[in-house]
Amino acid sequence: MSFPLWPKGGVKNNSIPLHNKLHLESTEIDLRESLKGILDGTDNTPQRGHWVILRRMNRNQRCECWNKVGTGDSIYDEDNRKYDEPLENCPLCDGSGYTYNDELHITRRRLVSPVIGMSNQERETPIGIMNVAYVVYYFKHNVSPHREDKIIEIENNAYGKPVLPPIHTEQYNISVVEPLRDQLGRIEYWRASVKAEVI
Ligand SMILES: [Zn+2]
DSSP: OOOOSSOTTOOOOOSOOSSOHHHHHHHSOOHHHHHHHHHHOOSSSOOOOEEEEEEEEEEEEEOTTTTOOOOGGGTTTSOOGGGTOOOTTOTTTTTSSEEEEEEEEEEEEEEEOOOTTOTTSEEEETTEEEEOOEEEEEEETTOOOOTTOEEEEEOBOTTSOBOSSOOEEEEEEEEEEEEEEOGGGOEEEEEEEEEOOOO
């Protein structure tokens, strides 16, 4: 028995396709959805994220306090030019010297402690050798945090919402940002590491 090379009526396609799209979609893990479910909660699970401020530093816009030069009688009092620095207690930029935008984001954090004895992971402090811990924050795929942005912990109320106006509790500088990519390079979530400086 042989199959005709050119079957009459065309090739009948009634076999199970090798790549069943529906099947794939139902079994593959969607990390975006998973993280959203963890942070926001779902119909059957509680919200597990908390709200923080992501302070996006505007690196190409100095604050007006940068190198402020006094005028009139205070020309010598306020001349900071030789130090090339911002005003330490500037109410606008909080002493960072740059303008910024604050955004509220829901996140989840965890402490990452390096294994004791790993080189460069420890530092000397007045009270001895310290094991430097990092705090890792997880953000949704559309957040795109940047290195040197700041994360500010704020008070959340009993319903899991931020207290407004925000009450700042801790502030961290982001040192490492890493997008986690999965299928076709799609960004599934962001991981931002900050040094835990609270001793
Ligand atoms: Zn300023």
